[in-house]
Amino acid sequence: MKRTKTIIILVTIAVLFTVSMYWLYSKNIQDPIVYTTDNASIGTIVKKTVATGSIVPKEEVLIKPNISGIIDEIYVEAGQVIEAGDLIAKVKVVPNVSSLNSAQSNINGVRTQVETARLAFQNQKNIYNRQKELFEKGVISANEFDNAQLSYDQAQQRLKQEEVSLRAANQNYDIIKTGTTSGLGASANTEIRATVSGMVLDVPVKTGNQVIEANNFNDGTTIATIADVDKMIFEGKVDESEVGKIKEGLPLEITVGALPDRSFEAELDYIAPKGVSENSAIQFEIKGTMKKTDTSKTFIRAGLSANASIILAKAEEVLTLKEALVQYDPETQKPFVEVMTGDQKFERRDVELGISDGINVEVKNGISKDDKIKVWNQLKPPAPTKQG
Structure with missing residues (x-):
């Protein structure tokens, strides 16, 4: 009787052991990781940083009176193109x-x-x-x-x-008494004339407004603002972390919020030697002269907000690869990729990298366009949830 119980216990243990081993084997062989691959391609890599700012005229002239008084008549309005010497307004003098x-x-x-x-x-x-x-x-x-x-x-x-x-x-x-006298002719103080040619950007006064002459103690009242809208510049600011990467002469790509379908070319020609603290961050002013555009097709209004992409480096028609496919040796920190040599078989290949835009990177040496690169950090699809 005791012998029979012993045999039954041993058989039960053997069966449980066999079932356990089979279960472990099944878990070991199910759901193997199948790596996908990706290829390098020929493209252009642009390394850039972005500055925010606005579009303003390169030269803006403020027209001020030479005598105090009251605006009697205004002869121009904003948006009007005038020539140097054109009459802008007339001032009626109120004698003191x-x-x-x-x-x-x-x-x-x-x-x-x-x-x-x-x-x-x-x-x-x-x-x-x-x-x-x-x-x-x-x-x-x-x-x-x-x-x-x-x-x-x-x-x-x-x-x-x-x-x-x-x-x-x-x-x-x-x-x-009157603002003029015999012999002054066209230079009568009551007649305010344009000193330069250009477009009237703003006329901040109206008929009846009192104006003050420009002198050593007062800037005077601005009667009109005139600028050459064919000469526009980008004026913006960059953070101190980026200012060390840029220099005068770099190309700019300007995008204007009001003109989302167009971009404009410019050249960086000024970087402020001194930064200004704004919101606990040091900002440096930059300026870039925009290349002349056809104002009959696209009119860029002064004061429009814009972003400038400062081109730090550019490589055209080079072998590019997604930066996520690149691995780094934990000891040497040298970059490498894994190239497919057979079905789910890969070999390590050291590569020489160039410039990167944060998504794609230039590959100078190590692989070819036809090599299939292992996607080593691919994400597994989420497990299906049971419908209850």
Whole structure:
């Protein structure tokens, strides 16, 4: 009886062992990893960094008045193309009482000086005439006559200077009172004219607005902004982590948010020598001159936001490979790939890499276009869930 139980127990253990071994074997051979492959291709690799900014005119001229007053008329509007010398606006002068009184007092003072100079001149003229008669009769010497003539000429010159000063004082009074005077012609202060040719970008004033003249203590009121829209630049900023990678002369590829289907070429020609802290990050200003475009087909408005792709390096018509297919030796850190040699059989192949755009990388040596490269880090499809 005991022997029978022992046999049954041994048989049961053997069966369980056999079932366990079969189960382990089945688990070992099921669901093998089947590696897929990918090929290298001929393409272009562009390594670039991006800067944000806007499109602005290269030169922007602010037109300001030479006299304070009120805008009487405006002759231009934004978007209009004008030439240098064209009339932009007219200013009506509102005279300052204090300045008028000062100018009037100055005139009175100069008139007194003119009368004094005229009396002195008349006196010297009489002396000169008497000395001349005496000299012709031989009563006085030539030296005495020369002194009389010199005094006469000096008195006459002094009278002319005082008369010029009086005219200037009168003109100054007229300018303070009306903004212009006789003799100014086209340079009348009340007429504001364009100093350059270009497009009017903005007219920030309206008829009736008060304007202030530009002087040493005040920038003055801007009446119009004029720029040559054929000469536009990209103006943006790059982070300090990128500024060391760029240099003047690099090509830019400009994309404008308002024109998503087009890109524009430019050249980087300015990098600020000093950074500015913005939101706890150091930013460096950059500028790039845009190549001239046909404004009849595409008009780039000043102030449009834009992004500039700064081309750091470019390789055209080279062998490229997805960077995810490249592996690195854990000890030497040298790059390599695994090339298929048979059914699910691969061999290691060291490669020499060039520039990378973060997705694809240039392969200079090690593989060919026809080699099948192992996708070593492929993702397994998710296991099917049981429907309950």
